[in-house]
Amino acid sequence: MAKEKKGFWKEFKEFITRGNVLDMAVGIIIGGAFTAIITALVNNILTPLLQLIPGMGDDGFGALQVVLRAATIDAETGAELAPAVILDFGIVISAIVAFLLTAFVLFLIVRTVNRVHEKAEAMKAQREAQAAAAAAPAPEEPAPEEPAPAPAPTTEELLTQIRDLLAAKDETKKE
Numbered sequence: 001m002a003k004e005k006k007g008f009w010k011e012f013k014e015f016i017t018r019g020n021v022l023d024m025a026v027g028i029i030i031g032g033a034f035t036a037i038i039t040a041l042v043n044n045i046l047t048p049l050l051q052l053i054p055g056m057g058d059d060g061f062g063a064l065q066v067v068l069r070a071a072t073i074d075a076e077t078g079a080e081l082a083p084a085v086i087l088d089f090g091i092v093i094s095a096i097v098a099f100l101l102t103a104f105v106l107f108l109i110v111r112t113v114n115r116v117h118e119k120a121e122a123m124k125a126q127r128e129a130q131a132a133a134a135a136a137p138a139p140e141e142p143a144p145e146e147p148a149p150a151p152a153p154t155t156e157e158l159l160t161q162i163r164d165l166l167a168a169k170d171e172t173k174k175e
Contacts, residue, residue: 035102042098064089 015021065088072082153161 034105035098038098038102038105041101042094046097047094064093 065086068085068087069082071080071084073079074081
């Protein structure tokens with residue numbers, strides 16, 4: 001049984017110290033902080049801007065409420081006997097807006113990181129190709145081809161040329 005616990009704890013330790021788990025923990029912490037920023041943006045900037053729209057009321061999305069049952073209050077003591085039942089669409093809309101803003105910003109971040117990785121990979125591949133081209137021996141250039149020799153003249157052609165040369169020589173002597 002001790003072996004099982006030791007194996008279990010060893011396996012758990014390996015799981016915890018793996019890079020993926022640590023990356024996930026960092027992501028969750030940063031995500032929580034990012035959610036706080038988005039919530040503050042929705043509650044403190046968007047909701048006040050929506051209050052400027054006629055008919056939205058003083059509490060922005062809060063005007064989108066449906067009271068199903070009013071609170072029951074004791075007439076003598078003023079104490080609330082039963083709470084009101086309210087469908088608060090404003091809170092749901094605020095959460096949806098916060099989610100969409102968070103998703104959009106995270107999309108932009110992931111998209112930018114992916115493009116940077118793609119460019120880095122392309123540059124790495126280009127450098128590897130250049131290094132491979134520089135390390136490869138230069139291809140040998142083929143020797144320039146010599147023109148094919150003219151076919152050897154036939155005996156008749158040679159005799160004709162000799163005759164013509166002797167005739168030209170005789171003519172120059174006569175002159």
